[in-house]
Amino acid sequence: MSVDAACHDLALANRILAHEGVVDAFGHVSLRHPDRPGHFLLSRSVSPDQVVPEDIMCFGPDGQAADGDARAPYLERFIHAAIYEARPDVAAVVHSHAHDLIPFGVTGTEVRPLLHVAGPLGRVPVWDIADRFGETSLLVTNMVQGRDLAERLGAGRAVLMRGHGGVVVGDGLRAAVIMAVYLQVNAGLDLKARQLGPVRYLSDGEVALSFDAILAEGPARRAWEYFKRKVETHT
Numbered sequence: 601m602s603v604d605a606a607c608h609d610l611a612l613a614n615r616i617l618a619h620e621g622v623v624d625a626f627g628h629v630s631l632r633h634p635d636r637p638g639h640f641l642l643s644r645s646v647s648p649d650q651v652v653p654e655d656i657m658c659f660g661p662d663g664q665a666a667d668g669d670a671r672a673p674y675l676e677r678f679i680h681a682a683i684y685e686a687r688p689d690v691a692a693v694v695h696s697h698a699h700d701l702i703p704f705g706v707t708g709t710e711v712r713p714l715l716h717v718a719g720p721l722g723r724v725p726v727w728d729i730a731d732r733f734g735e736t737s738l739l740v741t742n743m744v745q746g747r748d749l750a751e752r753l754g755a756g757r758a759v760l761m762r763g764h765g766g767v768v769v770g771d772g773l774r775a776a777v778i779m780a781v782y783l784q785v786n787a788g789l790d791l792k793a794r795q796l797g798p799v800r801y802l803s804d805g806e807v808a809l810s811f812d813a814i815l816a817e818g819p820a821r822r823a824w825e826y827f828k829r830k831v832e833t834h835t
């Protein structure tokens with residue numbers, strides 16, 4: 601994939617996540633650089649619904665802007681840098697403040713897949729920045745904090761951040777975006793289902809079999825095209 605094509609897709613991913621309500625004024629999505637090892641692409645500091653390809657910047661493994669790009673970056677770019685450092689299998693990272701995730705990060709109640717298309721998320725741990733860093737703004741503002749978050753993510757697809765939001769990763773941009781959307785959908789459904797009675801979640805076996813329901817090539821392409829068309833119709 602060319603850098604231009606990557607920037608185009610990343611700008612679209614920003615607008616999809618905004619349109620689906622996963623990100624609002626805050627939150628961001630990045631993509632591992634197609635050519636430069638250890639580098640990644642991420643917008644300058646602007647609301648995701650406004651991102652165009654020209655806003656995309658290149659960042660090095662330390663989370664600092666490459667090539668002397670002096671535009672204002674996102675404060676929390678270290679989330680992305682630390683995860684790319686820790687997870688060679690990850691090609692895209694979504695960080696959101698999705699509202700329906702927040703209750704699960706502050707109550708000790710685990711968010712678990714109850715919806716088949718959220719199945720690949722599996723068990724989602726919670727990272728509490730206060731455990732190691734005490735009282736902070738709750739923002740991830742350096743590599744030490746980013747690495748601590750990446751450690752909590754472990755080998756998983758998602759991690760919640762107490763009182764803040766969450767992170768979803770994927771082996772490609774489509775996978776990260778689709779799972780970020782369905783993590784939020786699943787959390788919203790869980791909040792509703794709990795009002796009706798005990799919730800039956802996907803079993804470990806169903807989780808293991810759920811990948812093909814959404815992340816196989818066919819359904820992932822179909823979902824991406826659906827979300828893309830919604831954005832294009834809207835704009």
Ligand SMILES: [Zn+2]
Pocket residue numbers: 626627676695696697739764765
């Ligand atoms: Zn944040």
